[in-house]
Amino acid sequence: MKDRLIDIKNLVKHFDISGGLLEQLAVSKGRIIRKQTVVRAVNDVSLFVNPGETLSVVGESGCGKSTLARTLLGLYQPDGGEIYYRGDRIDGLTQKEMLPYRAKMQMIFQDPYASLNPRMTVQQTLEEPVVFHNPSISGSEVKDRVAGVMQQVGVDPAWTDRYPHEFSGGQRQRISIARALMVDPEFVVADEPVSALDVSVQAQILNLLMDAQEQRGLTYLFITHDLSVVRHISSRVAVMYLGRVCELAPTTNLFESPGHPYTRALLSAIPDLYDRRHKYIKLKGEVPTPIDLPSGCVFHGRCPYADGRCSREIPALNHQGKAVYVACHAVEEGRI
Amino acid sequence: MGHLLEVKDLEVKFALRMGDLTAINGVSFTLDRGERLGLVGESGAGKSVTGFAIINLISKPGYISGGTVIFDGRDLTGLTGEGMRHIRGNLISMIFQDPMMTLNPVLTIGTQMVETLQAHMNISRKAAEKIALEKLRMVQIPSPEKRLQQYPHEFSGGMRQRIVVAIALLADPALIIADEPTTALDVTIQAEIMELLLELCESEGTGLILITHDLAVVSQVTQKIAVMYAGKVVEAGLTEDIIDNPLHPYTQGLIKALPDGRNPGTRLNQIPGVMPSLIDIPPGCSFHPRCTIRGDICRYESPVLREIPGYRNMAACHMLGLKKEPTEKDRAE
Amino acid sequence: MKQWERFKNSYFLHSFKHDWVAIVCFVVLLILILLSILAPVIAPHNPYDTASTDIMNAEMPPSWMEDGNPDFVLGTDIQGRDLLSTMLYGLRLSVMIGCGAVALQAIIGIFIGMISGYMGGKVDAFLMRIADVQLSFSTLMVAIMISAIFQVAFGVGRYEQLAVPLLVLIIGLAEWPQYARTVRASVLGERNKEYVEAARVIGLSPARIRWRHILPNTMSPVLVISTIQVANAVMSEAALSFLGLGMPITKPSLGSLINSGFEYIFSGSWWITLFPGILLVVFVLVINLLGDWLRDVLNPKLYKG
Numbered sequence: 017m018k019d020r021l022i023d024i025k026n027l028v029k030h031f032d033i034s035g036g037l038l039e040q041l042a043v044s045k046g047r048i049i050r051k052q053t054v055v056r057a058v059n060d061v062s063l064f065v066n067p068g069e070t071l072s073v074v075g076e077s078g079c080g081k082s083t084l085a086r087t088l089l090g091l092y093q094p095d096g097g098e099i100y101y102r103g104d105r106i107d108g109l110t111q112k113e114m115l116p117y118r119a120k121m122q123m124i125f126q127d128p129y130a131s132l133n134p135r136m137t138v139q140q141t142l143e144e145p146v147v148f149h150n151p152s153i154s155g156s157e158v159k160d161r162v163a164g165v166m167q168q169v170g171v172d173p174a175w176t177d178r179y180p181h182e183f184s185g186g187q188r189q190r191i192s193i194a195r196a197l198m199v200d201p202e203f204v205v206a207d208e209p210v211s212a213l214d215v216s217v218q219a220q221i222l223n224l225l226m227d228a229q230e231q232r233g234l235t236y237l238f239i240t241h242d243l244s245v246v247r248h249i250s251s252r253v254a255v256m257y258l259g260r261v262c263e264l265a266p267t268t269n270l271f272e273s274p275g276h277p278y279t280r281a282l283l284s285a286i287p288d289l290y291d292r293r294h295k296y297i298k299l300k301g302e303v304p305t306p307i308d309l310p311s312g313c314v315f316h317g318r319c320p321y322a323d324g325r326c327s328r329e330i331p332a333l334n335h336q337g338k339a340v341y342v343a344c345h346a347v348e349e350g351r352i
Numbered sequence: 353m354g355h356l357l358e359v360k361d362l363e364v365k366f367a368l369r370m371g372d373l374t375a376i377n378g379v380s381f382t383l384d385r386g387e388r389l390g391l392v393g394e395s396g397a398g399k400s401v402t403g404f405a406i407i408n409l410i411s412k413p414g415y416i417s418g419g420t421v422i423f424d425g426r427d428l429t430g431l432t433g434e435g436m437r438h439i440r441g442n443l444i445s446m447i448f449q450d451p452m453m454t455l456n457p458v459l460t461i462g463t464q465m466v467e468t469l470q471a472h473m474n475i476s477r478k479a480a481e482k483i484a485l486e487k488l489r490m491v492q493i494p495s496p497e498k499r500l501q502q503y504p505h506e507f508s509g510g511m512r513q514r515i516v517v518a519i520a521l522l523a524d525p526a527l528i529i530a531d532e533p534t535t536a537l538d539v540t541i542q543a544e545i546m547e548l549l550l551e552l553c554e555s556e557g558t559g560l561i562l563i564t565h566d567l568a569v570v571s572q573v574t575q576k577i578a579v580m581y582a583g584k585v586v587e588a589g590l591t592e593d594i595i596d597n598p599l600h601p602y603t604q605g606l607i608k609a610l611p612d613g614r615n616p617g618t619r620l621n622q623i624p625g626v627m628p629s630l631i632d633i634p635p636g637c638s639f640h641p642r643c644t645i646r647g648d649i650c651r652y653e654s655p656v657l658r659e660i661p662g663y664r665n666m667a668a669c670h671m672l673g674l675k676k677e678p679t680e681k682d683r684a685e
Numbered sequence: 686m687k688q689w690e691r692f693k694n695s696y697f698l699h700s701f702k703h704d705w706v707a708i709v710c711f712v713v714l715l716i717l718i719l720l721s722i723l724a725p726v727i728a729p730h731n732p733y734d735t736a737s738t739d740i741m742n743a744e745m746p747p748s749w750m751e752d753g754n755p756d757f758v759l760g761t762d763i764q765g766r767d768l769l770s771t772m773l774y775g776l777r778l779s780v781m782i783g784c785g786a787v788a789l790q791a792i793i794g795i796f797i798g799m800i801s802g803y804m805g806g807k808v809d810a811f812l813m814r815i816a817d818v819q820l821s822f823s824t825l826m827v828a829i830m831i832s833a834i835f836q837v838a839f840g841v842g843r844y845e846q847l848a849v850p851l852l853v854l855i856i857g858l859a860e861w862p863q864y865a866r867t868v869r870a871s872v873l874g875e876r877n878k879e880y881v882e883a884a885r886v887i888g889l890s891p892a893r894i895r896w897r898h899i900l901p902n903t904m905s906p907v908l909v910i911s912t913i914q915v916a917n918a919v920m921s922e923a924a925l926s927f928l929g930l931g932m933p934i935t936k937p938s939l940g941s942l943i944n945s946g947f948e949y950i951f952s953g954s955w956w957i958t959l960f961p962g963i964l965l966v967v968f969v970l971v972i973n974l975l976g977d978w979l980r981d982v983l984n985p986k987l988y989k990g
């Protein structure tokens with residue numbers, strides 16, 4: 017498995033949101049008990065990313081996409097599982113041991129208004145990562161590099177002395193991308209990089225990301241809930257539901273023959289400009305909360321194909337051939 | 353009988369410190385009974401302001417500085433106080449992006465629905481509750497009797513938006529204005545709410561103005577579309593015409609900029625630049641700095657929305673319908 | 686130069702120029718501060734020079750009144766010192782103590798607030814309980830305790846020389862929790878913003894993220910409360926002095942001056958209390974008005990970018 021850039025095995029991340037001891041106390045059947053509230057944001061997720069590809073992670077709001085990305089980058093400590101970068105285990109490393117990987121893995125964020133420090137000029141924002149990772153670099157070299165990267169992302173290098181509020185949302189997102197590119201990363205996690213942008217600007221940023229990938233041989237983990245964007249830019253897709261991966265497949269396979277019942281419903285709900293008033297698969301019930309996960313398959317309460325086994329046994333992510341993996345009993349049993 | 357709604361040259365300004373800012377500038381469209389219109393455009397194009405202006409709900413420092421809104425034969429722009437409240441409660445309802453703008457977090461759903469009804473109609477609590485139940489059933493809320501006793505926070509986002517739709521339907525309005533009703537929701541829930549709105553409008557004969565930035569969503573629901581850019585309607589027409597044969601360069605660019613899954617991995621068509629801020633709208637056609645077919649005239653004369661010979665759409669563009677197609681020299685300009 | 690250009694076009698200056706209350710307050714404050722700094726130069730007499738004061742001049746009314754002496758424009762106090770000069774020196778002391786105490790509060794408060802907000806969890810809970818305990822002691826109790834400790838340590842005799850640093854210490858220690866809470870609240874707001882996560886993805890150390898990235902972004906509210914805290918500190922000092930716990934009458938601040946005149950107010954010498962009182966009120970008022978204006982300007986809801 018050395019040829020995988022990122023390999024995630026059985027990753028678990030829970031958040032304890034019970035608050036202080038006093039807030040945890042509750043009365044049940046006349047007795048005071050201590051009640052802990054845990055958000056099970058990511059449960060037993062296994063994924064891999066091949067070098068040079070774009071793996072998209074899709075799913076509804078709150079299904080754990082951002083948590084997965086942040087845990088992968090070491091912003092959260094995982095509660096279980098393993099993360100490998102080119103075969104080296106990188107979870108649980110200290111700040112210092114992590115440094116060499118920091119320059120290789122970068123992140124682009126969703127909110128163009130929050131992702132740049134409002135008190136730093138573009139120049140300061142862009143040179144900080146370079147100087148930090150190469151303390152011996154000369155001043156003029158840094159300047160050249162900043163100018164070069166700004167040119168690449170399409171922001172006039174004459175504007176380096178400006179503050180973020182002087183730029184539009186799209187331009188800020190370019191600067192955000194520039195910051196990620198400054199350290200010459202191999203792997204970039206983009207967490208909904210175009211969700212906050214207007215359509216005409218979204219196309220500009222997607223083009224920029226695709227160009228940067230081509231020129232620099234980048235690998236992307238692309239998080240989004242916009243399935244038309246997914247279809248356009250990714251080579252493979254991981255569909256998440258309630259903290260679990262329910263399907264992992266090459267983009268064309270996924271869109272042409274979705275396996276998992278949830279994927280089918282999700283794809284059918286995309287409004288299509290040229291297929292007006294098409295029928296979509298209606299799901300019953302509500303999305304459960306990650307605080308109270310259902311037993312068995314997390315999707316069984318809404319699934320049209322659920323049976324007794326689904327409510328008892330958690331389906332494993334099984335290989336279905338041709339790089340397609342599906343976590344569903346019905347698919348495994350050949351019922352659908 | 354005329355149109356249900358006729359908006360003509362509507363203009364809204366905001367009196368700001370730096371001077372007046374024209375948020376919408378001469379917006380016109382019509383809507384017939386039971387007809388559904390989509391108002392599309394990017395952020396800041398003036399969609400919400402148009403929606404609010406129709407029901408005369410522009411708050412200070414904004415004001416309607418020109419134009420008329422004829423609803424059912426009456427001009428709403430001059431209407432204030434009781435008259436306007438009657439219209440808002442009984443004839444036109446509004447649905448917002450955030451359901452909590454409509455719902456009061458400290459009152460049960462039942463109380464809110466009953467009070468809304470009693471404010472506009474002289475009916476008993478029992479009768480009001482019956483109507484409320486009926487509307488909750490219409491929006492497919494399971495076990496509505498129980499739900500009436502619950503508070504907004506006990507519902508999921510999608511359910512809340514359904515309840516807002518139910519409240520909007522309470523007085524059987526002739527027109528619903530929905531401002532980005534599903535932007536905060538997931539696609540599966542969006543599809544449900546949109547289908548619901550569509551079915552209700554069809555079965556009840558209610559008019560709908562659907563405000564959104566998502567062309568694909570609009571294309572599923574409405575018969576007509578008006579595309580807005582920098583405070584103006586730049587193209588208007590039937591949904592299929594706008595989507596399949598857009599005329600205005602902005603609409604064309606917008607549709608081509610959408611990844612549609614046909615050519616994965618290729619560069620997307622991008623419109624250069626960004627929509628100008630309303631403080632410094634360029635002279636002439638406000639789209640001209642980003643336009644690929646602009647001619648000289650676009651730089652100093654503002655185009656009006658007009659019929660384009662040979663097409664069904666109306667568009668506000670100088671270069672459309674000219675005898676000769678714009679030459680290479682014009683393009684190089 | 687660029688900074689200056691930027692400032693000239695800023696919203697900050699723009700709104701200042703369009704708000705006459707802010708302009709008036711700023712001018713008055715500037716004059717008062719200049720007066721206090723230049724007191725030794727411009728005051729007609731030196732109130733600390735016991736040789737030049739004459740007890741025979743005590744309680745002279747302002748010069749425009751019947752028994753007034755043109756030498757003492759605003760009259761004299763009970764020790765025969767020129768009231769105007771004493772007020773200028775008193776203002777100087779009040780400003781010094783106010784600013785010093787606020788600086789101390791800010792240093793302690795920002796440090797604790799930053800650690801508390803960034804670390805969260807147990808550290809946060811512990812530090813914030815300390816702040817609560819500190820706040821539940823009034824400034825007066827802190828003053829009494831510290832004065833007592835001081836007198837045991839140094840003896841009563843040296844009080845006069847050390848009164849200023851002592852008051853700075855007392856007021857500084859008593860009111861740092863205001864800063865700690867403000868800073869903590871804005872750190873909590875900033876900590877999860879994406880630019881902080883970006884800094885962590887780069888690999889910067891937590892200390893660097895705290896001081897270089899988060900701190901500058903918490904400065905707006907700190908600036909706002911600083912103005913109000915200076916006014917509060919000046920008032921606290923006046924209150925302590927009024928109760929006899931502050932500046933000794935040989936080196937009076939505005940508060941001790943008001944106090945010293947208070948006993949004589951009914952015997953007709955109203956000016957000893959009234960003029961320092963007016964000065965104090967004007968000083969505190971302009972600072973508070975400026976603080977209000979600043980808060981409005983820096984309010985991110987009203988101010989985009």
Ligand SMILES: Nc1ncnc2c1ncn2[C@@H]1O[C@H](COP(=O)(O)OP(=O)(O)OP(=O)(O)O)[C@@H](O)[C@H]1O
Nearest residue numbers: 031033055057076077078079080081082083084306
């Ligand atoms: N720091 C945190 N503390 C507590 N709970 C958290 C935290 N971060 C995320 N969560 C919870 O974990 C779950 C997954 O959140 P996450 O942000 O990963 O979802 P997401 O898929 O990125 O959703 P979205 O599309 O809305 O960004 C949510 O229920 C969220 O409330």
Ligand SMILES: Nc1ncnc2c1ncn2[C@@H]1O[C@H](COP(=O)(O)OP(=O)(O)OP(=O)(O)O)[C@@H](O)[C@H]1O
Nearest residue numbers: 366375393394395396397398399400401402565630
């Ligand atoms: N209260 C207000 N004060 C000043 N300007 C306003 C106000 N409300 C709206 N505007 C201006 O009017 C313009 C149009 O705003 P509007 O909310 O209609 O945009 P929109 O098309 O609905 O965009 P979005 O998709 O972001 O909702 C904006 O540029 C905005 O600056």
Ligand code: SF4
Nearest residue numbers: 313316319326344345
């Ligand atoms: S495992 Fe069962 S419940 Fe889950 S998706 Fe498959 S069929 Fe549906």
Ligand SMILES: [Mg+2]
Nearest residue numbers: 081082083207
């Ligand atoms: Mg997210």
Ligand SMILES: [Mg+2]
Nearest residue numbers: 399400401531
């Ligand atoms: Mg809007």
